[in-house]
Amino acid sequence: MPTVTIDYQLCRGAKECGECYHNCPMEVFAVEGDKVVVAQEELCTGCGVCEDLCPTKAIKVKFE
Template sequence: MGVTIDYSICRGAECAECYNNCPMEVFEIEGDKVVVAREEDCSYCGVCEDVCPTGAVKVEPEE
């Protein structure tokens, strides 16, 4: 499954808590959206999920 963002509730670049707090720098900002740019670098630590104020970011380790 990996890292997913629910764009129907994500506040994007105006928030960017996932982008600002990811220790692995998995996210990028493209225009007004935050996107998962380097999922292969994700350590599945869950920081992005924890800091997301809307619950838009979900982390599920690949099996």
């Protein structure tokens, strides 16, 4: 199962960006205030859409 991590030093937040949250086909992400969080990692298929769309390369999807 893939693991999904967000580097909050790089993430621009849900209001300014939110690309991962809006485009993940499995709805893995959730928004808490202005923070995008990995809420349902177990649903991730490892498609890579979030990594591809993230403008700051804050997301890493890894297969263990």
